[in-house]
Amino acid sequence: MIELKNLSKKYGNLLAVDTLNLRVSKGEIFGFIGPNGAGKTTTINMMGGVLAPTSGAVMICGINMADQPEHAKRKIGFIPDRAYLYEKLTGMEFLKFIADLYDVDEDRFLKKSQEKLDMFFLSDRSNELIESYSHGMKQRLVMAAALLHDPQVIVVDEPMVGLDPLAIKMVKDHFKHLADEGVTIFMSTHTLKVAEDICDKIGIIHKGTLIATGTYEDLRRNVHAEGADLEQIFIRLTEP
Numbered sequence: 001m002i003e004l005k006n007l008s009k010k011y012g013n014l015l016a017v018d019t020l021n022l023r024v025s026k027g028e029i030f031g032f033i034g035p036n037g038a039g040k041t042t043t044i045n046m047m048g049g050v051l052a053p054t055s056g057a058v059m060i061c062g063i064n065m066a067d068q069p070e071h072a073k074r075k076i077g078f079i080p081d082r083a084y085l086y087e088k089l090t091g092m093e094f095l096k097f098i099a100d101l102y103d104v105d106e107d108r109f110l111k112k113s114q115e116k117l118d119m120f121f122l123s124d125r126s127n128e129l130i131e132s133y134s135h136g137m138k139q140r141l142v143m144a145a146a147l148l149h150d151p152q153v154i155v156v157d158e159p160m161v162g163l164d165p166l167a168i169k170m171v172k173d174h175f176k177h178l179a180d181e182g183v184t185i186f187m188s189t190h191t192l193k194v195a196e197d198i199c200d201k202i203g204i205i206h207k208g209t210l211i212a213t214g215t216y217e218d219l220r221r222n223v224h225a226e227g228a229d230l231e232q233i234f235i236r237l238t239e240p
């Protein structure tokens with residue numbers, strides 16, 4: 001479960017995220033959409049505990065990120081938009097490095113790493129250096145690493161960027177499967193079709209403010225546009 005309470009972030013005079021209040025229930029997939037510069041990455045980085053809010057709080061499974069960051073972070077699989085990868089490690093070494101950070105024991109690591117490498121189509125390349133990977137492979141490796149410790153909450157920024165259609169389908173199916181098992185997922189995306197397909201609820205952020213939130217049907221009602229697709233709703237709500 002995720003809760004954002006009056007969450008705000010200022011960069012100098014710019015209010016990048018303005019008093020965000022939001023709750024995502026256990027097992028829900030929440031899609032966070034908005035124009036470039038709306039404040040998605042800023043919000044997600046605060047949720048992941050890598051950026052301190054100016055005010056307000058991030059609660060992960062009832063744990064306050066600011067008060068108990070280590071405890072809260074253990075609950076999260078955090079997938080940033082630009083992850084730092086150690087290019088001189090192999091994919092497998094990178095997974096081991098991340099597993100050690102999360103105290104995943106050896107038996108569990110062997111099982112989980114194989115499972116995730118298979119799922120993310122990386123098994124045959126896992127002993128090669130990351131520097132030899134394509135962008136999409138790196139993206140998939142970061143996702144595999146973030147899921148090794150079986151997080152209860154997944155926070156992910158633009159997961160589909162750079163992935164091919166088969167990988168997008170796999171990630172969608174996997175997220176749905178995890179949500180069915182009770183994992184809570186918060187994802188930003190520009191791929192509105194993905195949001196339509198898998199998100200239980202959608203939030204639209206514009207200039208730092210959450211301007212609409214609810215199910216796809218709620219958003220349609222909100223703009224009085226029966227039958228509108230998410231792209232039409234999005235444009236109607238965010239066009240200048």
Ligand SMILES: Nc1ncnc2c1ncn2[C@@H]1O[C@H](COP(=O)(O)OP(=O)(O)O)[C@@H](O)[C@H]1O
Pocket residue numbers: 011014016034035036037038039040041042043
């Ligand atoms: N480190 C930073 N310093 C100053 N301004 C920033 C910084 N990061 C983001 N911003 C600004 O904050 C706003 C929100 O950015 P961001 O959260 O990256 O938006 P999004 O992910 O929705 O495209 C933008 O105006 C951006 O220029």
Ligand SMILES: [Mg+2]
Pocket residue numbers: 040041042081
């Ligand atoms: Mg962003």
